[in-house]
Amino acid sequence: MLKKILMIAGGVIVLAAAVLITWIGPRNVIGMLRYDQRRDGDLKVGDRAPDAMLVSLDGRGRQQLLASAGSKPLVLVFGSFT
Numbered sequence: 001m002l003k004k005i006l007m008i009a010g011g012v013i014v015l016a017a018a019v020l021i022t023w024i025g026p027r028n029v030i031g032m033l034r035y036d037q038r039r040d041g042d043l044k045v046g047d048r049a050p051d052a053m054l055v056s057l058d059g060r061g062r063q064q065l066l067a068s069a070g071s072k073p074l075v076l077v078f079g080s081f082t
Contacts, residue, residue, distance in 0.1 A: 049066075051064060051065055051066045052064075052065045053065070
């Protein structure tokens with residue numbers, strides 16, 4: 001009788017944990033695993049960065065990124081530092 005009660009209690013605990021993890025955890029784990037298409041890049045340490053075309057703030061002009069760099073290193077910072 002005690003063994004049966006412990007089995008039922010264990011099943012309830014496992015079921016409650018599964019519901020809690022589903023409710024709190026990531027919403028779409030299967031979708032993330034299925035559609036994740038990331039891969040390793042082709043660049044190696046010391047390779048020159050690929051060129052990119054940037055659009056000006058007014059949206060009219062374009063600027064080639066490597067043309068801005070010249071012979072000096074160029075660092076792009078994406079984000080806000082206020």
